[in-house]
Amino acid sequence: MLIKRSPNGIDLPFSSEITPRDVFESRRGFIKQMAMGSIAGAGLLEMAMREAHAQGGDNPKLPAKLNPAYSAMDKQTPYKDATTYNNFYEFGTDKSDPAQNAHTLRTHPWTVTIEGEVKKPMTLDLDALMKLAPLEERIYRLRCVEGWSMVIPWSGYSLSEIIKKVEPTSNAKYVEFVSLADKSQMPGVSSRVLNWPYVEGLRIDEANHPLTLLTLGMYGETLANQNGAPVRIVTPWKYGFKSAKSIVKIRFVKDQPRTSWSLSAPSEYGFYSNVNPDVDHPRWSQASERRIGEDGFLTRKRKTLMFNGYSDVAPLYAGMDLKKYY
Amino acid sequence: MAFNPTPRQTTALKSVIFVLALVPFARMVYLTLAGQLVEPLEFITRGTGDWTLYFLCFTLGVTPLRKLTKWNWLIKLRRMIGLFAFFYVALHFLAFFWFDHFFDLQEMWKDVLKRPFITVGFIAFVLLIPLAVTSTNGMVRRLGGKRWQWLHRLVYVVAPLGILHFWWMKAGKHNFTQPIIFGLIVAALLLVRVYWSRSKAKAYASAKPLAAAQAAAR
Secondary structure (H helix, E strand, C coil): CCEECCCCCCCCCCHHHCCCHHHHHHHHHHHHHHHHHCCCHHHHHHHHHHHHHHHCCCCCECCCEECHHHEECCCCCCHHHHHHCCCCHHHCCCCCHHHHHHHHCCCCCCEEEEEECECCCEEEEHHHHHHCCCCEEEEEEEECCCCEEEEEEEEEEECHHHHHHHCECCCCCEEEEEECCCCCCCHHHHCCCCCCCCEEEEEHHHHHCCCCEEEEEECCEECCHHHCCCCEEECCCECHHHCCCCEEEEEEECCCCCCHHHHHCCCCCCCCCECCCCCCECCECCCEEEECCCCCCCCCCEECCHHHHCHHHHHHHCCCCCCCCC | CCCCCCHHHHHHHHHHHHHHHHHHHHHHHHHHHCCCCCCHHHHHHHHHHHHHHHHHHHHHHHHHHHHHHCCHHHHHHHHHHHHHHHHHHHHHHHHHHHHHCCCCHHHHHHHHHHCHHHHHHHHHHHHHHHHHHCCCHHHHHHHCHHHHHHHHCCHHHHHHHHHHHHHHHHHCCCCCHHHHHHHHHHHHHHHHHHHHHHHHHHHHHHHHHHHHHHHHHC
């Protein structure tokens, strides 16, 4: 059991102490000053801004109170690693592509439409989303289906807060998340790697589980574009691709959503995709993982934990054959 | 163009290619040591795999280029280029054995036997070993030119296996652009050989009766 349940949370790290980012922040400040002072300043300033966009770290602060009940004790991944090593195919298939290309994403204005099998469908803008429930910071392990992992402090609140508000009907068996798919902002959408828009989904009880986080921030700031700004889902007990990014629509539906990855390679990426060391990916073992920034040349890969260590969710799958429903 | 390098020029050319061929490796080492990579292990594994395919294509490209340009001296570069393919595939295998299995032979075998994607890559690697071993002049002499040539035709099997390995690696993510490009290049390089050997056989067949007739007339 790796979820720390400490009543006071005093021994837990806060987001403010996490990264050695001040080093490059001060450097960037220096670049900006230089730029403003010079005649050819406009160009330089633009360069500085672009760099800021590409690397993140200059995003507005987003105060959120640490929820120690949902915070892993693992060492956190450096901000730079978490924002430069991403899978976000809307911005390209290489891990470095999203950090390079995601600056074209316009996150303001942004609305999320909630519709389908609900009594009160609604469209919420970011402001409304931010105010819908108190923001919590939670430090989650993130396990990618490719066999690597990170530890990231996210900010948001349980998706169940929204579900309560829209009042699903008895027909709502699943929740579908639809990501933005706009060619003018997302160069990767022109390629046919996946069916666009990116669709992910959860069973309604999974969506209602308190661990499922409607996420608006990371590392004490709003989300970096390459990490799914301005609003995404994080389900820490599932492989990373289940956590849809840059969401524009949340639909409550009767039938299991046809999710992008399970359509693209059904034998490799199932609908459930719970982290499970006993169910291999056809092309590699899922029994172990490499923690980015920690496990390297001198260490064996670490053992992957069932449900990524979030055994709280086990009752959701009681009686289910998880080898069949992978 | 009747360029025909002197032995000294050939040596110089070889040295240049030798250094250039090491640039990708040097870059991997540098970026890793400089701490510029979030995930150096993945970068090295992929990079060495990519460069194995590049050098396999270069090796297979020597003979067609030689025939097209009539630059027969190009053949003198082929051994080195082929050995660089082996250099990168050996690193690629080492990366797999080290990073994925931390030198656990048993674990590695399980993986090799269980996953077709890895099985194919492993077979391709193993098939390249005899080619590297028999690349010296002494071995060519010991085997005899004919037998040596037959043995080295194994590369016609290795290259498609390498493409298949790469194809399966990309298949899960439907990212076929690169495998298709590599596949087309290797297919072209192999088909041109089929074409040449056919037209050679035809020329031989049509020349035979003529030669026989000439012999009879004498």
